[in-house]
Amino acid sequence: MTFPIIFAVAWAVILGLGGGLLTKIGEWYRNLRKPSWQPPDWLFGPAWTVILGLAAWAFVRCWPAAEAAGETSFLIGLYVVNGVFHFLWSPLFFTVKRPDWALIEVPFLWLSVLSLTVFLRQWDELASWLIVPYLVWVSFAAILNWKIVQLNRPFTPAH
Known part of the structure; x- marks a missing residue:
């Protein structure tokens, strides 16, 4: 296997498994008031699997053009930064209960x-489009997160 495939698969697996392991659907979560339009809990795992798989594929597609342009560090950096922010959300919501x-x-x-979405376009237009479901899902999740905060505030530190 080549570096781009190894990196892309590792990135997707770490984020998918990490997010899954940090998402504890327990009594606290079940007792939160949620909007009627929230998708069923079982949908989140498959949705993230598809979304992260598409994003990993986008990385692999971009690699040759980024390599030819001497921009592989920038491509890797985009994915690392995204990975950090992606990984932070679940512990804040589910572990810290905030x-x-x-x-x-x-x-x-x-x-x-x-x-x-913006920067991958310079290396591969399809790769940029492969990120769009991720952007749509995070946008939807942000609205859902906002509604849960609105319905359940104030929050206090978890004990």
Whole structure:
């Protein structure tokens, strides 16, 4: 396997498994008031699997052009920054039990996904489009996060 495939698969697996392991659907979460339009819990795993798979594929597609332009460090950096912001959301929401703090983190995640959409286009137009479901899902999740905060505030530190 080549570096871009290894990196892309590792990135997607770490974010998918990490997010899944940090998402504890327990009594606290079940007791939150949620909007009627929230998707069922079982949908989030498959949605993230598809979204992260498409984003990994986008990385692999961009690699040859980024390599030819001497911009592989920038491409890797875009994915690392996104990975950090992606990974932070679940512990803030589910482990610390602070949807309000997770909501503050969402714009950083959203901007990192938007950056992927914008910058990947210079190396591969299809790759840029492969990120669009990620941007749409994070946008939807941000609205859902905001509504959960609105319905359940104030939040206090978890004990």
